[in-house]
Amino acid sequence: MEKYKLNGKKYQSENSKINGIKILENAGLIPVEEYELLLKINQKGFEPVQLDEVIDLKSPGIEGFVAKPYKVLDIYVDDIKIEVDECFKTPDEILTMAGKNPEKYFLKQLKGEIEIGYKNDRDHKVAIKNEAKFISCELDDKNITIIVNGTPHEVQKGNISYTAVVTLAFPDFPQHPERTYSVTYKRGHGNKPEGILSPGGVVKVKDGMSFKVKHTGQS
Template sequence: MSIADAPELISGNQNLTAAQIADESFNFRIFSFDDRKVTGGQIAEAYGAHPITEFVVLHQLANLELEELRPTELADLKRGNRFFVIRGDGTHRFFVDGLSMVWPLKTLKGRYIKQLIAKDNADTELLLEREDQPDKVIDDDEDVRLAGDGVEKLKTRPAKASVTIIVEGTPHSWTKNKISYDEVVTLEVPNYAQHPEITYSVKYTNGPNNRPEGVLAKGETVRVKDGMIFSVSETGQS
C-alpha cells in the first residue's frame, strides 16, 4: 500500500490512534496504538525494528513534510499518521516544491519522491534544480543522489503536453508521458487489435536517460521522450 492509496486517517475520521508505517519500499501497514501520541521508539517497536539504534524513524506531517522522530520524542497522530522506519544512522536533507524532507539513504527514486508529495501520477514531472545547467527531468525509476555536497532541491510541473516520437520513420504526436507496447504497434499497424495472432518485436533508441535504448515487451510501458525512435517488426504467428 503506497501513500497514494493508503487510507486517509489524518482528518475526517475518529480513528486517531492508527498509524501507517513503511520502510524504504513505501509499502504501508497499519498499526493501532493506545494513545494519540506515540514516541519514535513505539513506532519502531511496532514495526519490529531492533535494535532501535540502528534505525531512523521519520514522521510525515499533515503538510507532507518529513522530519526525523527521536526514540523518546512524541508525535501527535492528529498532525500526521504516516511514518517510515529505515535502517540508518543519519539523514540527508532535501526539498521538493519547497517542502522540507529528510531521508536516511543516499539515494531515492523519482517515483518515491513524487509519492511523498502525493503527486505520483503520469501527469506530473519531477525536476532536479541546477544552477549552471538546465533543470534535469527525473524519471520515475531514476535515483536522485541525496548524499552529495549541498542540499538538493526538486520541483514538479505538469508533464509536457505533447512530444514527437518516430515509429518506423513516421513522426507521431504523443500526449502522454508513457507509451505501451500495444500503443506503439498500433501506431505502425492500425488494425493490430484485429489480428492478435500476429506478434511483433518493438525496439527503441533515443529514450529517457535511465533507459536510452531497449526492447519493449508486450504488457510493458516506457517513458517517452521528444524524438524517441521506435522500430516495429513482425516476428510471426503467436
C-alpha cells in the first residue's frame, strides 16, 4: 500500500501508480469533473493533474495533492442553500456557515434514506459535494452521551463520580465495595482531556467523553 495526502488528509492506494480520477474518488469528491487536482512537488510548487493522468507516488519530491472545486458548490443545511468554495469542511464549520452555534447543535448528513450523524465526530472532514444535504439537530440541554468500556450511556451534564462510572461498567459494583477498579478517561474538557478518575473523585463530563474501567483486584 502506498500512502499519500490530499488537502492534508492521509489516503492509501493499492498501487504506486494512480490516476487523477482515482485520487478524487478515494476522497469522495464526486463527480470528479467538478474538481481541479494539483500535485505539490517540493520547490516546484503546484502542477495541474489531468483526470486520466497517471502519477507514480514513489516519484521523488512529491509532497501530496490539493483539490478544489472549479466553481462554488451549493450545499443545503435545513433546506437553506449555502455556497461553499472548499472541498472539505468539518461539521462545526458547516454549522457555523448555516448560522448555528456548534455548542447547541450537531450536524447530520442526509444521503438518500441514510443519515450520518457527527454528534461525537466534530473534527471529521466532510467531503463537500454539490447539492449535498445536511440538517442541524439541537443538542439536549440536560443530557449528554459518554462511552464506558465501549458502550454509550446517557448521563446528565456536570460532574460524574468514580462510583457512578464504575457502576455503569459493572452494575453490581455497589453490592461489592471490596472490589477495586482503575478508571481512565479520554476526550474530556480542553484543560484536561485525559486523566485518571480515582475512588472518591469526580470529573466534569462532555459529550463523547470516553471512560475505560478495569478490575484491579480486591482491596
